[in-house]
Amino acid sequence: MAELAPPPPFIASRRQRRMLDLTYQPGFRGVAYFCLFMLYAPIVVLVIYSFNANPSVTIWTEFGTNWYVKVAANQYIQNAAITSLKIAVVATIGATIAATAAALATTRTLPYRGLGTAYVIINLPLMVPEIVTAVATLSFFAMGRTLLGIDLGLANLMLAHMVFCIPFAYLPIRARLEDMDRTLEQAAADLYASPWHAFRRITLPLLTPGIVAGAMLAFITSIDDVTITTLVAGPGQTTLPIYIFGQIRRGITPETNAASTIMLAVSVLLVSLFFFLAQRRKK
Amino acid sequence: MASIDAAAAPATSETLARTREQIRRRDALKRTGLLTPALLIIVVFGIFPLFIVLFYSFLEAGAYGGVEWKFSIDAYVTFLFNRDLFDPSILHFSPSYLQIFARSFIVAGIATVICLLVGFPAAYFMATRPAKTRNLWLFLVTLPFWTNLLVRSFAMMLIIRDQGLINGFLMWIGAIQQPIVMLYTPFAVALGLLYAFLPFMVLPLYASLEKIDFRLVEAGFDLYATRGQVLRRIIIPLSRPGIIAGCILVFIPGLGAYITPALLGGGRDLMIGNLIAQQFGGSRNWPFGSAMALILMAVVLVFLMIYASVTGRQKVGHG
Amino acid sequence: MARQIAVEAKGATKIFGSGEDAVHALDNVSVAIRENEFFTLLGPSGCGKTTLLRLIAGFELPTAGDILLGGESVVHLPPYRRPVNTVFQSYALFPHMTVAQNIAFGLEMRGISRADTAARVEEMLALVRLGRLGGRKPSQLSGGQQQRVALARALANHPKVLLLDEPLSALDLKLRKEMQIELKRIQLDTGITFIFVTHDQEEALTMSDRIAVMSQGKILQIGTPTEIYEHPTSRFVADFIGETNLIDVGIGAKANGQVALRLPGGREIAVALPQGIAPGDKGTVAIRPERTSLTRDADRQLAGKIENIVYFGTDTSYFLTLADGKPFHVRVQNREGARMTYGKGEEVGVRFATDAAQLLRD
Numbered sequence: 001m002a003e004l005a006p007p008p009p010f011i012a013s014r015r016q017r018r019m020l021d022l023t024y025q026p027g028f029r030g031v032a033y034f035c036l037f038m039l040y041a042p043i044v045v046l047v048i049y050s051f052n053a054n055p056s057v058t059i060w061t062e063f064g065t066n067w068y069v070k071v072a073a074n075q076y077i078q079n080a081a082i083t084s085l086k087i088a089v090v091a092t093i094g095a096t097i098a099a100t101a102a103a104l105a106t107t108r109t110l111p112y113r114g115l116g117t118a119y120v121i122i123n124l125p126l127m128v129p130e131i132v133t134a135v136a137t138l139s140f141f142a143m144g145r146t147l148l149g150i151d152l153g154l155a156n157l158m159l160a161h162m163v164f165c166i167p168f169a170y171l172p173i174r175a176r177l178e179d180m181d182r183t184l185e186q187a188a189a190d191l192y193a194s195p196w197h198a199f200r201r202i203t204l205p206l207l208t209p210g211i212v213a214g215a216m217l218a219f220i221t222s223i224d225d226v227t228i229t230t231l232v233a234g235p236g237q238t239t240l241p242i243y244i245f246g247q248i249r250r251g252i253t254p255e256t257n258a259a260s261t262i263m264l265a266v267s268v269l270l271v272s273l274f275f276f277l278a279q280r281r282k283k
Numbered sequence: 284m285a286s287i288d289a290a291a292a293p294a295t296s297e298t299l300a301r302t303r304e305q306i307r308r309r310d311a312l313k314r315t316g317l318l319t320p321a322l323l324i325i326v327v328f329g330i331f332p333l334f335i336v337l338f339y340s341f342l343e344a345g346a347y348g349g350v351e352w353k354f355s356i357d358a359y360v361t362f363l364f365n366r367d368l369f370d371p372s373i374l375h376f377s378p379s380y381l382q383i384f385a386r387s388f389i390v391a392g393i394a395t396v397i398c399l400l401v402g403f404p405a406a407y408f409m410a411t412r413p414a415k416t417r418n419l420w421l422f423l424v425t426l427p428f429w430t431n432l433l434v435r436s437f438a439m440m441l442i443i444r445d446q447g448l449i450n451g452f453l454m455w456i457g458a459i460q461q462p463i464v465m466l467y468t469p470f471a472v473a474l475g476l477l478y479a480f481l482p483f484m485v486l487p488l489y490a491s492l493e494k495i496d497f498r499l500v501e502a503g504f505d506l507y508a509t510r511g512q513v514l515r516r517i518i519i520p521l522s523r524p525g526i527i528a529g530c531i532l533v534f535i536p537g538l539g540a541y542i543t544p545a546l547l548g549g550g551r552d553l554m555i556g557n558l559i560a561q562q563f564g565g566s567r568n569w570p571f572g573s574a575m576a577l578i579l580m581a582v583v584l585v586f587l588m589i590y591a592s593v594t595g596r597q598k599v600g601h602g
Numbered sequence: 603m604a605r606q607i608a609v610e611a612k613g614a615t616k617i618f619g620s621g622e623d624a625v626h627a628l629d630n631v632s633v634a635i636r637e638n639e640f641f642t643l644l645g646p647s648g649c650g651k652t653t654l655l656r657l658i659a660g661f662e663l664p665t666a667g668d669i670l671l672g673g674e675s676v677v678h679l680p681p682y683r684r685p686v687n688t689v690f691q692s693y694a695l696f697p698h699m700t701v702a703q704n705i706a707f708g709l710e711m712r713g714i715s716r717a718d719t720a721a722r723v724e725e726m727l728a729l730v731r732l733g734r735l736g737g738r739k740p741s742q743l744s745g746g747q748q749q750r751v752a753l754a755r756a757l758a759n760h761p762k763v764l765l766l767d768e769p770l771s772a773l774d775l776k777l778r779k780e781m782q783i784e785l786k787r788i789q790l791d792t793g794i795t796f797i798f799v800t801h802d803q804e805e806a807l808t809m810s811d812r813i814a815v816m817s818q819g820k821i822l823q824i825g826t827p828t829e830i831y832e833h834p835t836s837r838f839v840a841d842f843i844g845e846t847n848l849i850d851v852g853i854g855a856k857a858n859g860q861v862a863l864r865l866p867g868g869r870e871i872a873v874a875l876p877q878g879i880a881p882g883d884k885g886t887v888a889i890r891p892e893r894t895s896l897t898r899d900a901d902r903q904l905a906g907k908i909e910n911i912v913y914f915g916t917d918t919s920y921f922l923t924l925a926d927g928k929p930f931h932v933r934v935q936n937r938e939g940a941r942m943t944y945g946k947g948e949e950v951g952v953r954f955a956t957d958a959a960q961l962l963r964d
Contacts, residue, residue, distance in 0.1 A: 023411035023497060025404070025514055032408035032420075035401055039427045039481060042438035045448060049441070098321035105317035112311075118318055125329050129539030129583055131556040132336070132576045133329070135563060139339050139573065140332035142349060163329040166321050186661055187694035189681040191708035191759065198682075201707075205698050224431040227541045227556075231563060241433050248437055248546060252444075260434040267430045275422050295612075295668040295675060302678045303663060 043264065050257035067258035077259060080243040083154070087229075087239065088222040090158045095165035096215040100207070102166070103173040108182060125164040133164065134231040141232065157239075160232050161222045168221045169214035176210025209277055216274050220267055333580070340573035350569050358574035380558070380575075387554040390469055391537030394476035398484040398533050399526065401477075406488035406525075407518070410495075421489070428482035436546045439475050440466060467549030475543040480536060484529040491525020492518070524594055531590050535583050555579050605636040606672075608763055608795040609658055609686075613667035616653050627653040629819035630667070635797060635812075637762075640789050642798045644806040645816035646842070651799045654816075655765050658797065660684045672762065682711075687756035688765040691772070693748045695740040701751050702727075702736035708759040726754040729788065746777045750784075757788070763795045770805065782809055803843045807831065815839045831890075835876060836963045840888035847889045847930050848962075849904075853882065861961070863887060866926040869903050873959050886962045891933035893958035896920060896944055902951025906930055911946055920944065922952070 053064025071077055102122055106115060125133065137160045144150045152159070184206070188198035226241040233242060240263065247256045340358050343351040363381070364374035409420040427435065442448045443465040450462035465471055495518065503513040519526075541556035548554065553561070555575065562572025616628040628650045635641045643651035656662045657669055660681035668675050676684055687708065696704050702723050709719040727733050730750040740748055749769060756764055766785075770778045786809050789796045800806055806813050807827045814824045815838070823830060823839045834840035837848065854862035854870070861875045863885070873887075906922035909929075920932040932952060944950055 023500070025407065025510060028404035028408045031401060031404035035405040035481065035485070036423060038401075038478065039424070042435065042442050042478070043427065043430070045441060046434070046438040094324070098324055101317040102321035105314045109314070112314070118322060121322055121325055121330070124325060127535075127583070127587060128329075128333070129536065129556075129579060131539050131541045131559050132333070132580050134541075135559060135572060135576045136332035136336045137328070138563060139335045139569070140328070143335055146349065159324070159328050162324055166325060170321075181692070181694065183690055183692055183694040184696060186681070187688070187690060187696070188707070189661075190659060190686075190688045191755070192682045192711040193707075194682055194711075197711060202696060220429055224429075224433075226431070226433050231560060241431060244437075245433055245542070248433070248440070252437075252440065256437065257441075260431075260437055263431050264434050268426060271426055271429045272422075275425075279418070295677060296666060298675065298678050299664065299666070306663070 046257060047261050047264065050254065050261040052254065052257075067254045068262075070255055071258045071262065074255070076238070076243060077240070080238045080240045083237060084223055084239040084241070086154065087157050087161055088219050091161035091165050091222045092169075092215050092218045094158070094162045095169045095218045096211060098162070099166050099169035099214055099218075100173055100211055103170055103177050104203075107174050107177040122170055123167050126167045130227040131231075134228040137163075137228060138231050154237060156234075157229060157232060157237060160228055161225065164225075164228070165218035165222055169218040172213040172217060173207065173210045176207055176213070180206055213274055213277055216270050220270050224263075224267065336573045336576055340570050340577055342570050344568045344570050355570070358568075358570035361568075361571055362574060362578070383553050383558050384555060384578075386469065387538055387556075390473050390554065391476065391534050391540070394473045394480065394537050395484075395530050395534045397473075397477050398481055399530060402481060402484035402488055402529065403522075403526070406485045407492050409485070409489050410492035417493075424482055424485050424489075428486075432479055432542050433546075435479055436475050436543050439471075439478055440546060443471060443474065466547065469548070471547040472540075472544045472554065475547040476533075476537045476540060479540075479543055480533040483532040483536070487528035487532060488522065488525040491522040491528070495521050527590060527593060531586065535586060538583070539579055605638065607634045607670075608637040608639070608672065609635040609797065610670040610673075611654065611657070611667065612670065614654065614657055614664050614669060615666040616650075616657060616662060617665045626819050628657070628664075631816075631819070631821055632667075633814055633821060633824060635763075635795060637795050638793045640786065640796045640798065640809060640811045642800060642806040642810040642813045643816060644800060644803060644813050644842075646801055648818075649816040650819040651816050652767055653819075655688075655767055655797065655799050658763070659686055659688050659765055685761055686763040686765055687759050687761040688767065689749075689752050689756050689769045691768045693740075693752040693769075695748055695751055695755070697740055699739075700736065701732065701738050701740070701743070704740070704751055705736075705755045705758050707755065712759070722758050726758045729757065730754045730784075745772055746781070749773065749781065753785075753788075757792065757794070761794065763797060766796060766798045768799055768801070770800070771802075778805075785809065807843070815842060817842075833876065833960055834888055834962065835960075837886060837888075840960065840962060845891055845931060845933075847891060847894075849887050849889065849924070849928060849930070850926070851885050851887050851961075853885050863959070863961070865903055866924055866928065867903075867905050871903060871956050871959065873956055873961055876961055876963075888960045888962055889954055889958055891919070891931040892917070892935070894930075894932045894952050894954040895934060896932055897951045897953045899951065902953050904930065904952040906950065906952065908944060908946055908948050908950060911942065911944070918942070922950070 050067060051063050051065060053062045053066060099122075102118070106118055106122070109115070137156075141152075141156050144152075180203075184202055185198050188202045189195075193201065224241065225239075226245055229239050230242055230245060233239065240259070244256060244259055244263070247253065247259075339350055341354055341356060343353045343355045343357065345351045360374070361380075363376065365377040405424075409417060409424070412420060440447070444450070445462040445464065445466065447466070449465070450459075453459045454462065465474075499517055499521070500513055503517045508516065539556050540554060541560055544554040544557050545560075548557070550557075559572050559575045559579070562568045562575065566572075611631055611633050614628055614631045615626075618625040618627055631650070631654060633654075643654060645651050653662065657664050658671075660676070660679060660683075664677060669677050671684065671686065696707065699707070705723045705726050706719045709722055714722070723736065727736055730753055732747060732750055732754065735743065735747065740751065743751065749772075752769070769785075770781050773781060782805060785796070785798075798806075798809065807830075810827055812824060812826055813830050815822045815830060817838050822836050823834065825833075830839065831843055834843065834846075840846045840848065849866060851866075852864035854864060856862075856875060859875055860872045862870055862872050864870050865887075904924055906924040908920055908922050910921040912919045912921070915936075917933050917935045920934065922930040922932065924930050930952065
């Protein structure tokens with residue numbers, strides 16, 4: 001009448017766990033990690049070699065930030081960066097305001113005549129291939145110059161950027177607006193707030209995270225634009241991407257590495273901020 | 284306590300109608316005002332220029348770039364034909380530009396297919412992770428999407444050029460004596476497109492796969508299906524919208540790509556984007572460039588319409 | 603007791619959509635709610651009670667009819683110009699403001715001075731017993747606390763009429779009962795007219811001065827809880843409130859406000875003819891289970907066989923089948939403890955007082 005010891009606890013081996021997992025597909029994990037590797041390896045290489053003291057882009061000697069120093073001292077790069085910033089700031093402000101207004105008019109309303117068309121127009125810049133937009137914008141301003149003698153200078157680029165920045169700013173703002181509780185504005189009206197007051201005290205503060213996200217997306221898109229800017233820019237309107245583009249075509253130098261890494265850092269910073277804000281919103 | 288005052292009824296129905304009208308008018312005014320900035324900017328600086336391109340394609344090329352104000356369909360003719368050197372009225376069929384279009388189609392097509400083959404398992408894996416890990420994956424895959432295309436193409440160049448990383452490594456271990464020529468070939472362009480647009484494929488796929496109800500998969504297993512069959516017969520059909528969206532999002536920009544072929548293709552073996560840009564640069568043939576741009580636009584529109592009819596008009600706004 | 607009419611709806615109709623898909627949320631509804639009254643709109647989902655509330659608040663424009671506050675038509679006024687306040691089902695607290703700021707909001711919008719606003723906020727926090735929580739954000743409060751903030755926010759404006767849209771439906775049972783008592787106390791203390799919407803008939807019966815039972819866009823009956831419960835005029839009302847037995851009767855002679863009814867099984871009784879009912883020769887009578895008792899005597903109105911007995915602690919329910927095959931429910935209080943005097947399968951008689959039988963309109 002010996003007492004049986006309790007059976008040992010069941011710990012599944014990795015293979016057994018895999019068999020029980022409904023979603024397991026062989027090899028998919030490997031492909032996913034490979035994708036990640038593919039996406040980041042070139043960038044990582046770029047970043048690492050920008051810190052290579054040796055001017056060779058493949059042989060690593062020692063860590064050095066000399067290229068960054070050179071980039072910082074480079075007058076052309078400084079001017080290009082300033083130009084990029086000028087354009088991006090103006091385009092972002094314009095696009096965000098326009099996109100916020102448009103989002104307010106196209107979200108949370110009953111369908112009205114023209115709503116579909118408005119929506120298509122707002123998203124149109126996303127659907128036209130960049131080279132076609134570039135060419136069209138170039139022709140537009142050229143015609144303005146030859147026919148009407150109007151040359152807006154840097155404002156050309158600012159307006160061109162605003163066009164494709166609007167849809168980028170629009171999407172997060174619209175998403176945020178749709179997520180918002182509609183009864184809040186009703187409650188505000190119930191508490192004697194006129195539509196303008198309800199907007200200013202309730203809608204706008206709650207919409208702000210979306211607006212900020214939209215502005216960031218617009219900013220990144222404007223800073224990073226190459227195709228349209230390259231074709232439309234006139235002499236003396238060199239932006240940072242245009243400068244780097246030219247440098248690369250002329251030959252690969254470590255300075256280009258460094259300048260590219262800087263651009264990369266800016267994008268990464270902004271996108272991380274965007275994700276961080278988005279996670280906070282979900283709370 | 285429940286009798287309707289007959290005399291009051293007509294008065295209120297007037298008030299109601301008037302109030303309703305007031306509200307309608309005020310709403311319409313507010314809406315128009317709100318939409319004007321965005322629509323104005325896009326229509327004037329985005330849509331109207333497209334018509335100018337259309338207009339330009341029917342003009343003559345100017346001697347120093349730009350256009351001459353004379354009507355001509357030369358631009359479109361040049362696309363398919365060459366004028367005979369000695370007798371300009373004779374046209375010889377010239378396939379060179381068609382070749383460029385064909386090459387763009389093939390390169391973009393190959394990039395799309397490989398993107399799909401690589402992106403689908405990755406998106407599937409991501410979609411089946413627990414929530415927290417999923418967000419991390421999303422972040423990691425989205426990040427490159429927002430970095431500068433220039434930087435990414437440049438990074439790719441560093442890796443595949445003759446003195447680049449891959450060749451350097453292979454020569455270092457003695458596997459090869461001469462560097463493998465990868466840069467400045469259509470292969471490089473396809474690779475560059477794949478690299479640049481992979482997130483465009485993964486994200487819609489992920490969105491689609493994430494929505495799949497895995498109880499259906501469970502049902503499939505319950506009915507004696509193998510993993511492969513479940514994948515083929517259940518998961519893939521259910522993620523069709525994502526697959527189509529992803530392919531469209533990679534193929535269309537790939538077709539009209541400019542930066543990536545410019546850097547990785549090296550100026551030979553042009554793609555459409557480079558051809559068009561060239562016309563507005565060194566080749567000084569604006570009408571021809573305009574015509575090319577329009578043809579590209581037309582092709583894109585065709586694909587978009589196919590996409591719209593396949594998926595139904597789901598994107599056009601609803602309240 | 604001629605109290606003033608605080609809120610009145612005259613022929614209010616609301617139709618959503620058009621053509622085949624049109625939804626008639628409210629169909630020619632007229633009701634007058636008196637000042638200081640705790641008035642409840644009671645009905646199942648989709649009956650139109652919330653729609654009526656929204657018409658009074660101003661969030662919807664009626665398709666036809668009129669809404670009057672204090673005798674004046676207000677249909678042309680947007681919600682922010684009407685002296686009514688609402689407690690929403692989801693509370694709709696402003697998430698980016700503190701509790702105190704939420705409560706102060708209506709006062710700020712009306713331009714009341716800072717000092718007065720602060721004083722009023724303190725007063726409200728005390729009234730709903732949330733004294734020290736003024737600085738918290740809504741997300742930091744429990745459901746019950748949020749509900750009280752919503753109430754305070756509305757009451758802070760001293761409205762003449764307070765509209766409450768199923769405010770207790772998200773609370774658990776115990777909290778709900780507490781809040782019912784709270785709400786009733788506040789209404790009696792402040793004297794504000796409460797218009798309360800609910801689908802819970804027990805809630806309506808315990809809290810209301812008067813109830814309007816609604817179904818499918820119409821008001822079926824308005825009355826005090828007693829009137830509604832004891833004297834339902836329609837099958838729906840009888841069925842919706844509490845439990846009822848419905849039996850088919852034959853209708854005989856009418857005289858002196860009374861009418862003779864022939865019950866299934868043959869017995870005849872004479873009941874008062876309710877107002878507004880012009881019966882044919884057949885009708886339906888509603889009898890509450892707790893007004894009936896079982897008997898083995900010959901003095902009985904109905905007869906049937908006991909199919910099932912269920913013990914509920916405070917009472918015992920006997921489920922019978924009558925002579926005509928219809929079910930009948932008798933509920934007997936267990937005054938002498940759980941003694942099962944009758945057994946399953948037994949043929950027994952059912953007795954009830956004549957005034958317990960309510961002849962229905964339909």
